[in-house]
Amino acid sequence: MEAEIILHVDGSRRALTIDTRTTLLDALRDRLGVYSPKKGCDHGQCGACTVLLNGRRVNSCLVFAVAQDGAEVVTAAGLAEGGNLHPVQQAFLDQDAFQCGYCTPGQVCSAVGMLAEADAAQPSYVTEGFRPEDSPAAADLDDEEIRERMSGNLCRCGAYVNIVAAVRQAAAGGSGA
Template identity: 60%
Template sequence: MTEQPRKTGPTRRTVLESGAAAGFVLATGLPASGQQVPDGAERYGEAGTRSVDPVDVTLNINLRNYAVGLDPRTTLLDALRNHLGLTGSKKGCDHGQCGACTVLVNGRRINSCLSLVVMHEGDTITTVEGLANGRDLHPMQAAFIAHDGFQCGYCTPGQICSAVGMLQEAADGWPSHVSEPLSGPALPLTDAEIRERMSGNICRCSAYPNIVAAIRDAANEV
């Protein structure tokens, strides 16, 4: 029986392994497995992220000052939840699409998952924990309870903070995409206005009719 000649050159396995290693190096900048990091090269943490010195920041949250030293890439949401124990603000999508993380900064609503904590030195930050006055609920909180404006409750802190900020925007005359008059001392807050202005806050339980009713009632008291 004639012996088959052995194949020479790279095999399919070695080609795939080499391609994967090259892609890893290009995508991450990390050395391939088994290569030593030269002295003076940039160091990386356990998760493969560059080590960065913490930055000292003083935050005014719910009328209380917090001094923290954090990685400058830390979001405001992660600082609130993971470092300050203020877990009322929820992490939903972490991409600014659901509104569960909404807080008030200088009276204006923002998605805290899209904002770096180092940007807020000297700002006045209000989370859902800071809306009540002691044991007295904020009118928006009381309205959400009275109208069952929640089911699972996960989006509720963001909905409430967003609604408080939205009412101030309307009172200041900020128009929305459905506003008929585009200016004035205060725009009429119809159900269509409320729905449009709150469209950045998603309720996966679909409690929207109750949320609209709660905001409509609270608008008369805030």
Template identity: 60%
Template sequence: MRTTITVNGEARALDLDPRTTLLDALREHLGLTGTKKGCDHGQCGACTVLVNGTRINSCLSLAAMHDGDQVTTIEGVGTPEQLHPLQKAFLTEDAFQCGYCTPGQICSAIGMLAEVAENWPSQETADLNAKVALTQPEIRERMSGNICRCSAYPQIVAAIQSASEEMA
């Protein structure tokens, strides 16, 4: 099946088996190995990417569903010369140990901060009519789909808070 997906700003035409997940298309067909295959069941968040600005688990989505979509992986977030504010904050706050979950954590955090900017409520949001306050419990709730086996959660929350202040 012929599918064209714009990945990190570049249109990529792919001939894929219709059963190919977006994760496998990125890793196996495009060589973008920053996105990790963790559980392959949508439970860990290691495969999180942004599709048209919204965070998704790429292991649960077929590549063919994204014909014409804009996909951003960790490779498209920043460069070594110019890191994204979240990448800088993860380094500054020491928000990773093994680093396996970090690409998914960063992509999820980018999507989460966009949701907060649009004032999307979460389970933690007390007042649905007020502007969402980016508290530690709010961040923890919104990032709960991304697991860190090394338990760097306090540093991840601190990095997200720090980056959100810089990006504001």
């Protein structure tokens, strides 16, 4: 069975007809030619496919595209504005937070989403007391909190030290090493 849907991807309205079993990841890559989200495990375990869906980070391999009709999808490629990198993208460059780069688009989108979650006082597993009022703002995240909040994104190269440093820099609004 097929369905017609509209997705707003990186600021562009995109109409497509898809099989109702198509994942958002496959719709983006195979139907729309948006290659920033990567297909890693295809089981929601690695985070390489992470995108921002209506402002929240999701593993795009786990959601059906047909259920996202009308949704706003932002990939790592759509974060930059006016020729300027997003602060998280810049921090990843400044901190050399990648090696092969395969996981980087998912890491970047996850970092953007988790910083928004922290700013909204959403606690993580390691947040003291598990109460929103105790949850740190993005600027107050320590390394343990960053590691926990980014734990759904794996890096086969092991660039975690630099990824944490990049997220810390972006959270603090910093601009370099």
